[in-house]
Amino acid sequence: MVKRVVGMYFSPTGTTEKIVQELVEILAIKFGCEKAYVDFTLPGIRETAQSFGKEDLVVFGTPVYAGRVPNVLLKYIHTVQGGGALAVPVVLFGNRNYDDALAELQALLAEDGFLPVAAGAFVGEHSFSEILGAGRPDNADMEVADKFADDIHMKLISEDIPETARLLEVGGEYPSKGYYQPRDRKGNPVDIRKVKPKTSDNCTDCKLCVEVCPMGSISFDDVREFTGICIKCGSCIKKCPEGAKYYDAESYLYHQHELEEEYTRRAEPSLFL
Secondary structure, X not given: OXXXXXXXXXXXXXXXXXXXXXXXXXXXXXHOOEEEEEEOOOOOHHHOOOEOOOOEEEEEEEEOEOOEOXXXXXXXXXXXXXXXXXXXXEEEEOOOOOOOHHHHHHHHHHHOOOEEOOEEEEEOOOOOOOOOOOOOOOHHHHHHHHHHHHHHHHHHHHOOOOOOOOOOOOOOOOOOOOOOOOEOOOOOEOOOOOOOOEEOOOOOOOOHHHHHOOOOOEOOOOOOOEOOOXXXXXXXXXXXXXXXXXXXXXXXXXXXXXXXXXXXXXXXXXXXX
């Protein structure tokens, strides 16, 4: 029997957090048990190992980057000890596609000793854009999440849960064949891996960007400088109160506009039980 529901998530712009917390809130009410959260967005949290047991139900969420679980998280995810806990892997994608990310996250959790019992791919505002998936997850998405939590609860109280991991059919492949590769109009690959945000004169040196960078890569002494990698999560740009962070790399802007033009339809969540 579930005695604790835990939400674990990496959520630089808050979209994954919103869905994971909604699922945890509903599930904890349904099971009449305690709840807890592990937000491993910032690097300091990822220095502490997490472990769970058979009385835990863990909703584990990450965003989708290039169709996959963010590769900077793979080492950390494998430090998490499932201990036979039930798991609901959740990914958030920016209105394009979740590709192999959900299959990958489910498999990683199973390898860590979790027992996947449900899985979901939800839509959140794209980290590159304020147009792609704007304002999502929205009220309609939250209603879907609430119903999903109800369905998970019903499954767990009405079915015998196996003691060994059985992977759900969630679409995509694991191991994945690779990452989503943006291309220009001539079909040539567009590489944005080394692109980093610039800082305008609107900056007031409040240091918020330093505090919210999930890689700890923005210099405290000079917020225009990077001391590590940029994963294009959008946190510093979307959270800057002065709008001082921006991209000006032609390759990045091309890819951003291409996505905004091609994926105007409203993508919907995909749920698996």
